[in-house]
Amino acid sequence: MQRYASRNLDYLPHHFYNLKADLKELPPPTLNPATGQPLKPEELEPVFPKGFIAQEISFERYVSIPDEVREIYATFRPTPLIYAQKLVKELATPARIFYKYEGVGPTGSHKSNTALMQAYLASKEGIETLTTETGAGQWGSALAHAGSLFGVKIKVFMVRASYRQKPGRRIMMELFGAEVAESPSPQTESGRRFYAENPDHPGSLGIAISEAVELAVKNGRTKYSLGSVLDSVLMHQSIIGLEAEAQMRELGAFPDVVIGCVGGGSNFAGLAFPFVRYRLEGQTIDFIAVEPEACPSLTRGELRYDHGDTAGLTPLLFMHTLGMNFVPPPIHAGGLRYHGMAPLVSHLVKLGIVEPRAYSQDKVFEAARFFLKTEGILPAPESSHAIAAVIDEALKAKEEGKEKVILFNLSGHGFLDISAFDRR
Numbered sequence: 001m002q003r004y005a006s007r008n009l010d011y012l013p014h015h016f017y018n019l020k021a022d023l024k025e026l027p028p029p030t031l032n033p034a035t036g037q038p039l040k041p042e043e044l045e046p047v048f049p050k051g052f053i054a055q056e057i058s059f060e061r062y063v064s065i066p067d068e069v070r071e072i073y074a075t076f077r078p079t080p081l082i083y084a085q086k087l088v089k090e091l092a093t094p095a096r097i098f099y100k101y102e103g104v105g106p107t108g109s110h111k112s113n114t115a116l117m118q119a120y121l122a123s124k125e126g127i128e129t130l131t132t133e134t135g136a137g138q139w140g141s142a143l144a145h146a147g148s149l150f151g152v153k154i155k156v157f158m159v160r161a162s163y164r165q166k167p168g169r170r171i172m173m174e175l176f177g178a179e180v181a182e183s184p185s186p187q188t189e190s191g192r193r194f195y196a197e198n199p200d201h202p203g204s205l206g207i208a209i210s211e212a213v214e215l216a217v218k219n220g221r222t223k224y225s226l227g228s229v230l231d232s233v234l235m236h237q238s239i240i241g242l243e244a245e246a247q248m249r250e251l252g253a254f255p256d257v258v259i260g261c262v263g264g265g266s267n268f269a270g271l272a273f274p275f276v277r278y279r280l281e282g283q284t285i286d287f288i289a290v291e292p293e294a295c296p297s298l299t300r301g302e303l304r305y306d307h308g309d310t311a312g313l314t315p316l317l318f319m320h321t322l323g324m325n326f327v328p329p330p331i332h333a334g335g336l337r338y339h340g341m342a343p344l345v346s347h348l349v350k351l352g353i354v355e356p357r358a359y360s361q362d363k364v365f366e367a368a369r370f371f372l373k374t375e376g377i378l379p380a381p382e383s384s385h386a387i388a389a390v391i392d393e394a395l396k397a398k399e400e401g402k403e404k405v406i407l408f409n410l411s412g413h414g415f416l417d418i419s420a421f422d423r424r
């Protein structure tokens, strides 16, 4: 078995794939909380750049990637598609396991795929500053990098627990010229509510989103950028799956099972949605979305309307949610500590197309160590959730004596999370 697919530039798509064009039944619309009516695109204009809103509401199957953005993608894409030779051998499984390695991106995760597109759209409209939140720091660093390339200032509210645990990510954002504040901060009304009570409040993604949205709404030349959850963000990530399909075909393979970890749902959707097309056409492909037991929005949350943030500033999204006030315990996979889930991923779970699973932190770290020893890459704690499910599926294939093909997304590397692996 050839170990790597080629990284031929022809495999880098010229278009994003928009799953909404192929869904017969769509998720319920996003609502304006003030009126209870479906949100009108112009009502999003105080928050997001217009070009971004246009993509959010697009039903076109293929949305073109601007040359300026594709050129930057080409500095690190196509990302590698790797056959996990040693992992397969050690598991003694008849399954063949492949992974798409997004850790080669500029800041070590898949987040640059949407960060670059969003910073580009903001720069086209002369937007001065993009605000955002970050948990573990991967999203903040990806946007800080993208902003530095397109001349947009980046202001990041970083969840306090991570800010203090992971100074490496903060330093990286500052190196790119971004301004980073610990959240909850005294800089916004949403932050002060929690900060006044407890200046050491550990924070949450929901609170940090409220702070970032509030600043955008209050300043005309400032807009907000979100790193996951939204339809358009999932669409930007589709280049992962489109490349993977071409690379798999080069190796003469096609997946029976597609696996990814889910925080807000974007890296999973990015790999899976281009293959969901084939499932909708009747092919048998399984999809598994893996979340932490400590933040189980898909397996334990309710499917209903909820706000995307804690202060209730965002529109109402129809999604699996643990409730906007849920503050997840401080697990190492900071990128998976979000109370909600992308409406499109929630919808596919409801349709029975995606199977959700929750794994414990211990099981996930054990899988990460096994992967490091076999494949030689230290996975991000988030991505390690996917690896734990891959190992389970490979062992199941062994029991059943089935030769299935497993494809998963290694959404990022764990080099800046190394202390999480210390004496565990």
Ligand SMILES: *Cc1c(COP(=O)(O)O)cnc(C)c1O
Binding pocket: 109, 110, 111, 138, 139, 227, 228, 229, 261, 262, 263, 264, 265, 266, 267, 268, 335, 336, 380, 382, 383, 411, 412, 413
């Ligand atoms: C942010 C992040 C995640 C979780 O976010 P999704 O939108 O669910 O992909 C997963 N893996 C890595 C490496 C991340 O940085």
